[in-house]
Amino acid sequence: MAVTIKQLxxxxxxxxxxxxxxxxxxxxxxxxxxYRTKAVIWNERxxxxxDIGLFSEIRNIAxxxxxxxxxxxxxxxxxxxxxxxxxxxxxxxRVDKQLIAANVDTLFIVSSCNQDFNESRIERFLxxxxxxxxxxxxxxxxxxxxxxxxxxxxxxxxxxxDVAIEYVDARTSESVEPLxxxxxxxxxxxxxxxxxxxxxxxxxxxxxxxxxTLEIRENDEKGxxxxxxxxxxxxxGGGLFVDTPGIRELQLTDSEKGIxxxxxxxxxxxxxxxFRNCQHKVEKGCAILAAIESKELDVRRWHxxxxxxxxxxxxxxxxxxxxxxxxxxxRMYKSTMREIKKRKKR
Numbered sequence: 001m002a003v004t005i006k007q008l009x010x011x012x013x014x015x016x017x018x019x020x021x022x023x024x025x026x027x028x029x030x031x032x033x034x035y036r037t038k039a040v041i042w043n044e045r046x047x048x049x050x051d052i053g054l055f056s057e058i059r060n061i062a063x064x065x066x067x068x069x070x071x072x073x074x075x076x077x078x079x080x081x082x083x084x085x086x087x088x089x090x091x092x093x094r095v096d097k098q099l100i101a102a103n104v105d106t107l108f109i110v111s112s113c114n115q116d117f118n119e120s121r122i123e124r125f126l127x128x129x130x131x132x133x134x135x136x137x138x139x140x141x142x143x144x145x146x147x148x149x150x151x152x153x154x155x156x157x158x159x160x161x162d163v164a165i166e167y168v169d170a171r172t173s174e175s176v177e178p179l180x181x182x183x184x185x186x187x188x189x190x191x192x193x194x195x196x197x198x199x200x201x202x203x204x205x206x207x208x209x210x211x212x213t214l215e216i217r218e219n220d221e222k223g224x225x226x227x228x229x230x231x232x233x234x235x236x237g238g239g240l241f242v243d244t245p246g247i248r249e250l251q252l253t254d255s256e257k258g259i260x261x262x263x264x265x266x267x268x269x270x271x272x273x274x275f276r277n278c279q280h281k282v283e284k285g286c287a288i289l290a291a292i293e294s295k296e297l298d299v300r301r302w303h304x305x306x307x308x309x310x311x312x313x314x315x316x317x318x319x320x321x322x323x324x325x326x327x328x329x330x331r332m333y334k335s336t337m338r339e340i341k342k343r344k345k346r
Contacts, residue, residue: 005044007238009103009186013083014066022068026077031065031102032232041067042232050074062099063230063242064188084132086190087253097253101190101230101242106135106182110193110202112142113152113167119159120304123262124252125192126160127308131258134190136160137182140167141202144175158298160262168202176205183239188232190242203243206235256312263305266297 008030018028029043038049039061054075055061066080086100086107109125111117122138129136138156143149149167156165169175183189183206191199233241252258260267266288274285283289291297 002046003042003044003234006186007234007240008042008044009064009188009240010066011083011186014080017080018068022077026068026070028080029067029069030232031061031063031067034061034063034230041069043069050076055079060099062102063232064102064104066103084134086128086132086134088128100192100244101188103188104132104134104190104242105187106137106189107132108137108139108179108182108189108191108202110139110141110191110199111156113140113146113149114142116194117152117155119155119300120307121194122156123159123304124308126163126262127252127255127258128192129258130261131252131255135182136163137179138163138165139179139202140165142169143167144169161265176202179206180237180239183235183237183241185238187239188242189239190244192244199243203233203241206237206241252308252311253315254312255308259305259308259312263301263308266302266305269297 005028010028014028027043027045029041029048031039032042032047033040034052037052039052039055040047040049051074052061057079061079062085065082068077068080070077082102084104085102086104087097088100107125107129109122109129111122117140126136138159140149140152140156143152146152153165153167156163166178168179191202193199230242230244233243235241269287269291272287273280273283275283278286278288280286280288288297288302292299292302
């Protein structure tokens with residue numbers, strides 16, 4: 001299917017990074033999928049595969065990236081600077097970052113109106129979007145299965161007063177029509193959410209793709225992963241979707257700004273305590289405790305904020321420890337090499 005570079009999300013931000021010489025000797029292409037040893041790139045000429053081994057930094061590529069490709073040859077010249085990037089900490093104890101997608105405009109945070117609905121999980125995705133300066137939209141699926149979906153919408157509204165919220169029956173195109181205002185030509189949207197919330201069904205309703213869906217387990221209303229790799233899809237209306245596997249564990253990386261922006265209802269009370277070194281635990285004159293007591297601040301929100309901040313502190317500490325270990329290893333290596341040289345001279 002022939003597409004224009006504008007339909008693929010090309011913007012003046014990327015155009016400004018090219019020199020006159022590059023405009024004559026190369027062309028831009030966008031990564032639409034990464035799997036095994038290949039990356040699929042998409043441009044006005046169509047789709048082609050590129051060996052991942054040809055990239056100078058294999059770990060620093062993501063679906064949604066714009067590449068500069070030579071008119072002759074297969075080796076990518078460089079990855080263009082990203083307008084935005086979604087990233088998370090890899091699962092487990094390691095502190096490495098994992099790229100989810102690049103150059104995204106809108107984040108659809110998908111949650112179903114059942115046992116999957118989890119305020120803390122949605123807050124994490126809101127922090128992710130705020131840190132990346134991406135517009136978040138909370139999409140509540142399976143609204144057709146309950147009598148009063150408005151209760152879920154109201155609860156989601158309390159998480160961030162400025163975020164857009166839509167509830168849909170993902171199986172019908174009429175129901176998902178309100179989402180299309182974020183899916184205009186060249187606009188890139190990412191879907192995130194746990195398995196079984198209806199992401200694949202949602203894509204089937206608004207995108208020109210047909211993804212296999214899996215049944216929900218009756219005992220816990222959870223599903224299995226339908227999507228196993230990230231991929232970029234062109235929508236009927238001209239926008240683009242980046243589909244992602246269900247995310248069971250979302251650990252944030254450095255997200256101080258995202259936390260502050262998402263929890264502005266908490267942050268507004270900072271600086272109002274009687275004592276500057278207030279720990280917000282038992283101190284008299286604590287503005288946080290007073291706000292909780294008067295119901296101005298939800299205690300769940302306060303605990304959620306503290307949990308995310310504690311994770312940030314631990315993440316920063318782990319990064320510092322990793323750097324210290326690397327420096328010690330480097331010093332030990334240099335010391336060993338010096339000792340080897342001394343022995344050779346003897």
